[in-house]
Amino acid sequence: MSKNTSAPQSLRSPLGRARGLGSSRSGVSHWWVQRLTAMGMLPLVLYCLISFILIADADLDTARAWIGQPFNSVAMILLLAVGFYHASLGLQVVIEDYISTKTRRILTLAFTKMIMTAFAVMSIYSILLIALADGV
Amino acid sequence: MTQKRPLSPHLMIYRPQLTSMMSITHRLSGVALASGSIFLVWWLVALAYGGDYYQMVQGIAEHILGRLVLLGFFIAVSYHMANGIRHLFWDFGIGLSLDGVYRGGYIVIGFTALSALAGIAILFLA
Numbered sequence A: 001m002s003k004n005t006s007a008p009q010s011l012r013s014p015l016g017r018a019r020g021l022g023s024s025r026s027g028v029s030h031w032w033v034q035r036l037t038a039m040g041m042l043p044l045v046l047y048c049l050i051s052f053i054l055i056a057d058a059d060l061d062t063a064r065a066w067i068g069q070p071f072n073s074v075a076m077i078l079l080l081a082v083g084f085y086h087a088s089l090g091l092q093v094v095i096e097d098y099i100s101t102k103t104r105r106i107l108t109l110a111f112t113k114m115i116m117t118a119f120a121v122m123s124i125y126s127i128l129l130i131a132l133a134d135g136v
Numbered sequence B: 001m002t003q004k005r006p007l008s009p010h011l012m013i014y015r016p017q018l019t020s021m022m023s024i025t026h027r028l029s030g031v032a033l034a035s036g037s038i039f040l041v042w043w044l045v046a047l048a049y050g051g052d053y054y055q056m057v058q059g060i061a062e063h064i065l066g067r068l069v070l071l072g073f074f075i076a077v078s079y080h081m082a083n084g085i086r087h088l089f090w091d092f093g094i095g096l097s098l099d100g101v102y103r104g105g106y107i108v109i110g111f112t113a114l115s116a117l118a119g120i121a122i123l124f125l126a
Ligand code: HEM
Pocket: A034, A035, A038, A039, A041, A042, A045, A083, A084, A086, A087, A089, A090, A091, A093, A094, B026, B027, B028, B029, B030, B031, B033, B034, B037, B080, B081, B082, B083, B084, B085, B087, B088
């Protein structure tokens, strides 16, 4: 510690100070899960989209009957859970790219994740209500 | 915090290229889908509620403005899904040549155009 340096002295090791500061705090896992959710969504999006088109102008009972079928309920719940997770990860990257002020970035991230979580819970809960109310 | 670092290239001085435009459109479509999903949530909640409330929401969806939003959502899904597959191919190292990047790009644009036509037919002509 006799080196002539203007940096504040610290008891933490250089490694300890560097940890968690790099460009990839949890980047690899984030990147990988974004891909996994994208692949998982493919069949779900196709199935639900085509089904929606087929029942496009359905009345209340037809739409509820479709969602109430176990296979469809499960497909929808999976799509919503995986989709909102994927969207949450995706929006995180966008926010991290464009909001450089740390406080604003953290607040925006927290707000976005809350909204995505709320959307997921609201929509999945609605499907459960329909599926359980109308019986199997 | 304000260090005199060299600035990254100014995007605006470049001629728009298919590749860069498709890249930013992927981001735009992703954000649009995430925002537009509020309507899907709303519709599902209304479906669970049933009764007059569902009629009201269904009425909004069938209104011309509602159908325009649905068309936009449908086009965004088509593009984001097709281009997402293009992304996934790249992640497996496939189609990364200049030729491949353009070929994939044309396929995605063609697919999106076809979906747009189908969407218009379903939403406005049926
Ligand atoms: C089968 C359907 C989908 C596929 C194959 C897919 C694929 C992808 C891929 C590969 C990425 C990463 C792109 C990159 O690294 O630049 C991505 C990003 C993203 N996705 Fe999706 N996605 C799908 C559906 C959705 C849905 C339904 C939403 C919204 C509810 C969504 C929202 C986003 C967002 C916000 C991003 C971040 C965009 C960015 O970083 O530029 N995606 N998607």
